[in-house]
Structure formats: structure tokens, C-alpha cells
Amino acid sequence: MPINKSDKTELLQKLNELLEKQSQFQQAINKLQREITQLKFEETEAEPAPVVEKEVQEVAETKPKEIEQIIRKHKAEQHSPQASPWQRSAISSEVEQFIGTNLINKIGMAVVIIGVGIGTKYAIDNNLISPLVRIILGYLVGAILTFFAVRLKKEYFNFSAVLISGAMAIHYFITYAAYSYYSLYPNSVAFILMVLFTVITVALALYYNRQVIAHFGLVGAYLVPFLVGDPDASVVVLFTYMVIINSGILFISTKKRWKPLNYLAFLATWVIFLSWFVSKDYNNELGTALTFSVLFFLTFYLVFLSYKLLLKEQAQIDDIPYLLLNTAIFFFIGITALNMSNLNDSYGGLFSLINAVVHGFTAYLIYKADVKNNLFFWTVGFVITFVTIAIGLQFNDYYSAILWSLEAAFLFWFGRSKRIELFDYLSFALITTTFIITVSNWVSVSYPFYGNSISEIFKPVFNLDFLASVIVILSFSFIYYTSRKLVPTKERILGWLNTFNILFPISFLIVLFFTFYTEIDLYWNNIQVYTSYQPNNDGEWVKVYKQLNQDIFDFKTIWLINYSMLFTSVLAFVNFKWLKNTVLNAVVFVMSGFMILIFLGSGLAAVGFLRESYLNTDLPANYDINRFHLLIRYVAYSFFAILFYSTYRFSVSLFPNKNFIKVFEIILSVSIIWICSSELIDWLSLSGSTEVYKHGLSILWGVLSFILVGYGIWKQKKHLRITSIVLFAGTLIKLFVYDLTNLDTIQKTIVFLSIGAILLIVSFIYNKYREVIFGKD
Known part of the structure; x- marks a missing residue:
């Protein structure tokens, strides 16, 4: 059966490992035999020779770890009276073995490499030997280490691996120094040598099957330039050198699954690059920054993907931080470099879009590879993030709002329809940004x-x-419609769903309300500009009146209040007719109360200021007085009436608690009294009366209190009767505190008789209908 080269290499490697174990096993047997011969048993307790031989035979068939345990057992039996707990402990031997056979040789090699670097630097600083001799001596040190590594490989495999790794690190260092600092090599020769050493290091790491070789030969090589001089003197050479090293890491990490090697290289690469990028030596070298940041980013990205796509590694806890850091560092460098070169406005969006395309292609590969983990969704999340950033960088705020809202709507629909939770979170992030x-x-x-x-x-x-x-309103409407039609059922998303169902409607209502509110405000502000400003030759509008037209601001206030009351009324109707949301109904009720207070305070004050302007005959030329200054109040009353009707009909009726109706009727009663008082003041002012706030108001309040108490008795509404009593009390306080000091005798007589008569009539009604009001005793 033919055997290919890779199978042969693997078999040789296994054979080498078995030989190494055999060597260790033979050494343990020899050591055990020496211990046995040194044991001094008393003659009475001596065992026959065949028994000893039999024990040796049994020991020979045991595993190395068991052999070590037998040795420790014999030592303990030999020296049991004098042995301390520490001497009897197996942990001390294991720690000592680790330090003596593993840790010390690595520390020693690191010290040798540092010593070579320090010695070379000293020779450079003091000009002790020529550059050529320095380089030759450096290669000689590497060759000596290589020679000893080869000689000791068979019997001291691990120690040989450490020596060969240090030798390769020294060869890297010497080649870099010969080219960068002494110019002994042309660019092509240095490049070929470093590629050659990289290939050799990769081959040795695979041959020895030891990650330490790659650590010394590749990652350790990052620190070498800093031992001999300023690495920023030729950053192109330095970064090219690092790219070659990283290419070896890409292959080794994928082949041997040595992730610590990849992480160390990742850390060293970006730390070195960022230290140059943020230093004063950067000098806006945009091409260098972008070129090498792209190479470094792609290298580590490919290493990451090789684990997931080629080796089919499952998602692990360290994957996402690694991926996030690599992506974030690269994007930070790119955007910052463009911004420092004043190119961010022109190419920032394109750079972000390129990032999105790279991650989009990766997502496609992951999807085709059918990797069953969350890596696909994280990659898609990167795509969405960079597309969002590209929109913000490339377009102004208006177009960004449009595109982001459409993107949010699409993501929300796609996530809900495909039941992908990640898109739910991403869409809400976009909703917040929009x-x-x-x-x-x-x-x-x-x-x-x-x-x-x-x-x-x-x-x-x-x-x-x-x-x-x-467009934002339309997008949000689609999102709200989708959220009602497609409701996720997974338990882990229910908490988030409750949060979304509160925050999103609030954001939606705010956008819906202020979209038209802003346009009304803009309309009246434009009238102010046209009234008090004039354009100059440069196209600017310059103020020509020192005092702006305050009537325009009052009109704006009234119309903004009218719009707000209408918006609340329509919202109450929509919720009553279609939505039927109890939380929204409570919001409508609170909004109605808030709008009523604003109208009774600011709204009536504004119409009062307009009345005074109408009566004022000494106003600047930028004021335009007409009858609408008086009629605007009745337009406002109509909107106020619509608000009260819609609140009672579409909001209060939905509350199961009847106390809300009582609160509403009290507010309505107070509002009617307030409006009637405002009307009386308005008509008295127009008639030229000088006693607008005196006896007329007191009589009006007395009459309205009488009507209110009568209605409360008729309809059996205790809360209205109490309201009328409070109003009577206020009327009496005003009568004695204010009216008495400002009225003549006849006026005082009329007011007191009127108020007194009203109070007597009220008292008579209470006595007549006592049983109706309070019931039979």
C-alpha cells in the first residue's frame, strides 16, 4: 500500500515519540536497579534473589509514572525514621522536575537571546568591532546553538527543542540587524533570508511538535528589533518583517491548533503597531498605516476563520473578544488615519463599507460551511454595524435618519420573521440611534x-x-405593526420584550408628536423673520427692529397648544378604536391633564397678551394688529372642548375605577370657572373698565359656585358639591382680603348682598334637600 509524504512524516513523528518514551523508561529502570543494590537489608530480613529478579521484571512491565512511584516508595521505606513530610511528598518532586527539566531551559534561552542583543548593542554603541564581524558572530552563536540542539535531540528532546527555537530567534535578529542597521544586504536578499528562516522555523516546529519553538522563533522575534535600536527608524522594514512572521503563524496555528501562539502574536503585533501609530513619528503616513493594518487585520482574521471553518472548532468564550478587538483596532486605525489626513469626509464611509463587505463575505463563507454556532450571527452583526457607520459618515443627518430608520425596520422584520434574537437587539440599537x-x-x-x-x-x-x-414615522409604524403581529415566545427574550414594549412606543410617540410640532414652530418663526428681519446682499437676514414682535410668539404659543390638544384627542380616539392599550390609555389621561394645565396657564395668558396688544395704540411698525387677536381665543376654546370630549369619551370610560370620572369632573368644573373668569376679564377690558379683577370676579365666582352646588345636589355628586364649597371659600377670602380695600361703599354693598344672597340660597337648598343629599336619619 503506497504511503504519501504526510503519512510518512506522521508515522516518523509517532516513532520518535515512542523512542523518547523508551529512553525515559530505560533510564527509570536503571535508576531503580541502582536504588535496589544500594539498599542494605539485614540478613534476617533478606529476600531470596529470585524474588528481587521477579520484582525487577514486574517493574519493567509497569508505566514510567508507576516506576517513579515505586522509587519514591523504596526511598521512603529506607529513610522512614528520618524522612520529613516535605521529603515524602510527591508534589515536591514533580515541581522540581518541572523547574529543572522544563522551566529553567526556557528561561536560560531567553537570557541567552537577551544577552546576545545587549552584547550586540554594546558593541554597536562603543564601535568595538566592525558591523560585518558583529553579524558573523551573531550567526555563529545561532549555529552553535543549532549544533548542540541536533546533538542532544535524541536523548534530550525537550531541551533540544528549546535550543533550536532560540537559534532561530537569533537568526531572525541577525538578519534584521544586517539589513536595517548596517545595510549589508539588499532588500531582496534580506527578504529571502527572512522568508527562509520562517520556513525553517515552521518546519522545525512541526517536526519537533513543540509550540515553544514557534514562540521563540516567531513571537519572540517581535521583540528583537527593540534590543538593538529604534524600531521606528524604518517602519516599513519592521512591519514587513512582522508580516512575514505572521504568515508563519497563520500556517502553524492552523496546522497544530496552537492558539496561545496566535494570541501572543496578536498582542505583540498590535501593541507595536499602535505604539508607532500614536507616536510623534507617525507623520501622517497614511499609506503605510493602511497597508500594514490591512495585512495584520487579515492575517489574524484568517487565523481565526481557519479554526472555525477548516478545523470545525466550536465557539469558545475567547472567540468574541478576539474578534471584537481585531475588528475594532483595525477600524480605529483606519478612521483615525483618514481623519488625520483630512480625508474622513471623503473616504470614511467607503472605508466603513469595505469593512462591511469583508465581514459580509466572511458571513457568506460561514453560511456555506454550515457552521452550527453563533459566529455567523456575530459576523452579520459586524456587517450591520459597519453599514450603519458608513451611512453616518457618508451622508448628512437628514439622509442618515432616513436610511437608519429603513434599516431598523428591515432588521426588525427579518429578525422577528426568522426568529433571530440578535436582529431584535440590533434593530433597537438602530431605533435608538435614529x-x-x-x-x-x-x-x-x-x-x-x-x-x-x-x-x-x-x-x-x-x-x-x-x-x-x-419616513422615520412610517418606519416606526411598520416596526410597531410587526411587533404586534410577530411576538417571540422564547422565555429568555420575554424580559427584553417587556422593556421594548415600553421604550419603543414612547420613542414612537415623541417622534410622531414633535415632527408636526416642529413644523408649526418653524412656520411662526419664519413669520417672525419676515416681520423683523430683512435680507442683505450676502443672503443673510439682518435684524432691523430692536424689539421682536411678541404677538407672533404669542400666536405660536397658542397654536402649539392647540396642536398638542388635538394630538392628545386623536391619540385617545385611536387607542379607543384600535389599539385598546391600557398603558397608553393611562398615558393619554396624564397627557390630557398636562395639556389642560398648560392651556389654563400659558394658553389663556397668551390670548390675554394679544388682547392687550389689540388695545395698545403705541406699538412698533413690525406689529400688525387685527381682529384675530381677539377671535383666536375662541378657536383655542374649540380645541380645548375637543380635548375634554375625547378624554371623557375615549379615555376615562376605559378605566374600571370610577374615581377617574370624579377627578375628570372636578377638573372640568375648575376649567369652566377658569375660562369664564378669563372671558369676564376680557370683556371688561374691552369695555374700558378699570376694575377688571374686583367685584365682577367675586360675583361671577359666587354664581358659578351656586350653579355647581345645585348640579351636585341634582346629580348626587358629592365631589362637585365639595368643589363648590371650596370655590365659595375662595370667593369669601377674595371678598374680604382684596375687594374691601379697592371698592367704594356702593360697590361693596352690591358685592356683599349678592354673595350673601347666594350663600343663603345655597344653605336653603341644602336644608330642603337634606334627605336627598345625606339620606334619612
């Missing part, structure tokens, strides 16, 4: 009214901000 940039876009269309000029005017609705926000 939300942040959308908020940033809203701020970008505001004007700096505190300054004297405005550089750019945005058209309401017909601007990129609005277009981007609308």
Missing part, C-alpha cells in the same frame, strides 16, 4: 433670535427635516 439623530434634526431648523442675523431660512414642510421625520 431617534437621537431625529431629535438633533429638529434642533437644526431653529433660528438664533438672540443674534443680529440669521444665515438660512427653512421652508415649513418642504424641508429635509420634515421628510426625514415622516
Whole structure:
């Protein structure tokens, strides 16, 4: 049967290992025989010779470890009266054996290599010998180590492996020094020699089947340039040297599965490269940085993939940090190098897209190889991440918001439809990013009214901000629809699902609300610009009035409040009609209460300022007064009425607890009283009255309190009756504290009689309908 070369090599290697074990076994037998002959037994306890021979025969058939145990047993029996616990311990022998046969030789070789480096550096600094002699002596040291390694290989295999590894490291060092510092070799010769030494080192590591050779010969070679001088003097040579070393690591790591070798090379390579990249010697060498960072990244990436695709290694805990670090370091170097060369705006997106393509091709290979682990999803995650970064670097904020929202929608749908949890998390990360940039876009269309000029005017609705926000709304709507149709059932994602079902709707509502809110704000800001600014020859709008038109700001406030009340009303209807979400219903109720407070506070104050402007005859020319200053209040009242109706009809009715209805009726009563008071003040102001806030308000509050208590008695609503009593109390406080100090005698008489009469009537009603109100005693 024919045997190929690789099979022959493997058989020879096994034969070599068996011979080594045989040698160790023979040494143990010899040692045991010497121990037996040295034993001095007393003649009465002496055993016959055949028994000893039989024991030797049995020992010969045992394993080496058992032989060592027998030796230790005989020693313990011989010296049992004097032996200490430490001497009887097997651990001490094992530790001593490890230090003496394994650790010391490696430390010694490292010391020899460092000594060669230090000695060479000393010779260089003091010019003791010529450069040629230095190089020859270096090669001679390597040759001597090689000679002893070959001679000792048969009997001292491990020690020989350490010697040969040190010899190869020295050959690397000498070749590098001869070319880089003394120019004894041309570029081609140095390159060929280092390739040759790499091949030899790879062959020796495979032949000896010892990872230590690769450690000394390859990874150890990274540190050699630092022993003889400045490695940054010729970074191209240094990095080319490192690329050759890494190519050997790629082959060895795949062939022998020596992952520690790969990790040490990974650490040494990137530490050396980054130390140069962040130093003052970098000098914006973009080509060098990109070329060698690509080579290093691909080398370690291929090593990683070789384990997963060629060797079919299962996913391990150290895989993801390794992959993340390699990818992140490479991307950091590339983006930083482009930015330092002022090319990030032009090529940053392209660089990110190239990263995405590389990982995308890797994901395709993993998919075709049918590797059954999470490596495929992590690689796809890298693709998505770099595509997202490429969009942010290549496009402005408006287009980025559009593309990111579409990407988030696609990922969410794909993840839910294919039941891939990773895409759920990635899509939410994109949703968060889209939300942040959308908020940033809203701020970008505001004007700096505190300054004297405005550089750019945005058209309401017909601007990129609005277009981007609308597309974000459509994407978020699709995500919300998908989330309701495709609900994951795995237990481990349920916690995340609860978080998503809270955070996403909140983000969606904020985007939906402020998209149109921003456009209304922009519309009135544009009117302010056209009213108080004028364009100059450079296209800038320069302020021509020292005082801006405050009426425009009041109109803007009213319309923003109107829109907010309408939005809340529509949201209540949509939830009642289709969504039927109890959490959203609670949100609507809180929003309604908040909008009512804003309207009663800021809204009514704004319409009051507009009324005062209407009555003011001394205003700047940038003010335009018309009847709409007065009529706007009734438009606001209509929106306020819609809010109250929708809240009661579509929100309060969904609450099983009836206390919400009571709270709503109290708020409605207070709001009606507040609005009626505002109307009275408005009409009294228009009539020219000087006592707007005096007796008229007191009488109005008394009448409204009377009506409210009557309605509370009629409908058996205790909470309304208590509200009317509180209003009566407030009226009396105002009557005695404020009205008495500002009214003449006739006015005081009218107010006190009116309020007193109302109170008596209320008391009479309470007495008449006592049984209806409180029940029979």
C-alpha cells in the first residue's frame, strides 16, 4: 500500500515519540536497579534473589509514572525514621522536575537571546568591532546553538527543542540587524533570508511538535528589533518583517491548533503597531498605516476563520473578544488615519463599507460551511454595524435618519420573521440611534433670535427635516405593526420584550408628536423673520427692529397648544378604536391633564397678551394688529372642548375605577370657572373698565359656585358639591382680603348682598334637600 509524504512524516513523528518514551523508561529502570543494590537489608530480613529478579521484571512491565512511584516508595521505606513530610511528598518532586527539566531551559534561552542583543548593542554603541564581524558572530552563536540542539535531540528532546527555537530567534535578529542597521544586504536578499528562516522555523516546529519553538522563533522575534535600536527608524522594514512572521503563524496555528501562539502574536503585533501609530513619528503616513493594518487585520482574521471553518472548532468564550478587538483596532486605525489626513469626509464611509463587505463575505463563507454556532450571527452583526457607520459618515443627518430608520425596520422584520434574537437587539440599537439623530434634526431648523442675523431660512414642510421625520414615522409604524403581529415566545427574550414594549412606543410617540410640532414652530418663526428681519446682499437676514414682535410668539404659543390638544384627542380616539392599550390609555389621561394645565396657564395668558396688544395704540411698525387677536381665543376654546370630549369619551370610560370620572369632573368644573373668569376679564377690558379683577370676579365666582352646588345636589355628586364649597371659600377670602380695600361703599354693598344672597340660597337648598343629599336619619 503506497504511503504519501504526510503519512510518512506522521508515522516518523509517532516513532520518535515512542523512542523518547523508551529512553525515559530505560533510564527509570536503571535508576531503580541502582536504588535496589544500594539498599542494605539485614540478613534476617533478606529476600531470596529470585524474588528481587521477579520484582525487577514486574517493574519493567509497569508505566514510567508507576516506576517513579515505586522509587519514591523504596526511598521512603529506607529513610522512614528520618524522612520529613516535605521529603515524602510527591508534589515536591514533580515541581522540581518541572523547574529543572522544563522551566529553567526556557528561561536560560531567553537570557541567552537577551544577552546576545545587549552584547550586540554594546558593541554597536562603543564601535568595538566592525558591523560585518558583529553579524558573523551573531550567526555563529545561532549555529552553535543549532549544533548542540541536533546533538542532544535524541536523548534530550525537550531541551533540544528549546535550543533550536532560540537559534532561530537569533537568526531572525541577525538578519534584521544586517539589513536595517548596517545595510549589508539588499532588500531582496534580506527578504529571502527572512522568508527562509520562517520556513525553517515552521518546519522545525512541526517536526519537533513543540509550540515553544514557534514562540521563540516567531513571537519572540517581535521583540528583537527593540534590543538593538529604534524600531521606528524604518517602519516599513519592521512591519514587513512582522508580516512575514505572521504568515508563519497563520500556517502553524492552523496546522497544530496552537492558539496561545496566535494570541501572543496578536498582542505583540498590535501593541507595536499602535505604539508607532500614536507616536510623534507617525507623520501622517497614511499609506503605510493602511497597508500594514490591512495585512495584520487579515492575517489574524484568517487565523481565526481557519479554526472555525477548516478545523470545525466550536465557539469558545475567547472567540468574541478576539474578534471584537481585531475588528475594532483595525477600524480605529483606519478612521483615525483618514481623519488625520483630512480625508474622513471623503473616504470614511467607503472605508466603513469595505469593512462591511469583508465581514459580509466572511458571513457568506460561514453560511456555506454550515457552521452550527453563533459566529455567523456575530459576523452579520459586524456587517450591520459597519453599514450603519458608513451611512453616518457618508451622508448628512437628514439622509442618515432616513436610511437608519429603513434599516431598523428591515432588521426588525427579518429578525422577528426568522426568529433571530440578535436582529431584535440590533434593530433597537438602530431605533435608538435614529431617534437621537431625529431629535438633533429638529434642533437644526431653529433660528438664533438672540443674534443680529440669521444665515438660512427653512421652508415649513418642504424641508429635509420634515421628510426625514415622516419616513422615520412610517418606519416606526411598520416596526410597531410587526411587533404586534410577530411576538417571540422564547422565555429568555420575554424580559427584553417587556422593556421594548415600553421604550419603543414612547420613542414612537415623541417622534410622531414633535415632527408636526416642529413644523408649526418653524412656520411662526419664519413669520417672525419676515416681520423683523430683512435680507442683505450676502443672503443673510439682518435684524432691523430692536424689539421682536411678541404677538407672533404669542400666536405660536397658542397654536402649539392647540396642536398638542388635538394630538392628545386623536391619540385617545385611536387607542379607543384600535389599539385598546391600557398603558397608553393611562398615558393619554396624564397627557390630557398636562395639556389642560398648560392651556389654563400659558394658553389663556397668551390670548390675554394679544388682547392687550389689540388695545395698545403705541406699538412698533413690525406689529400688525387685527381682529384675530381677539377671535383666536375662541378657536383655542374649540380645541380645548375637543380635548375634554375625547378624554371623557375615549379615555376615562376605559378605566374600571370610577374615581377617574370624579377627578375628570372636578377638573372640568375648575376649567369652566377658569375660562369664564378669563372671558369676564376680557370683556371688561374691552369695555374700558378699570376694575377688571374686583367685584365682577367675586360675583361671577359666587354664581358659578351656586350653579355647581345645585348640579351636585341634582346629580348626587358629592365631589362637585365639595368643589363648590371650596370655590365659595375662595370667593369669601377674595371678598374680604382684596375687594374691601379697592371698592367704594356702593360697590361693596352690591358685592356683599349678592354673595350673601347666594350663600343663603345655597344653605336653603341644602336644608330642603337634606334627605336627598345625606339620606334619612
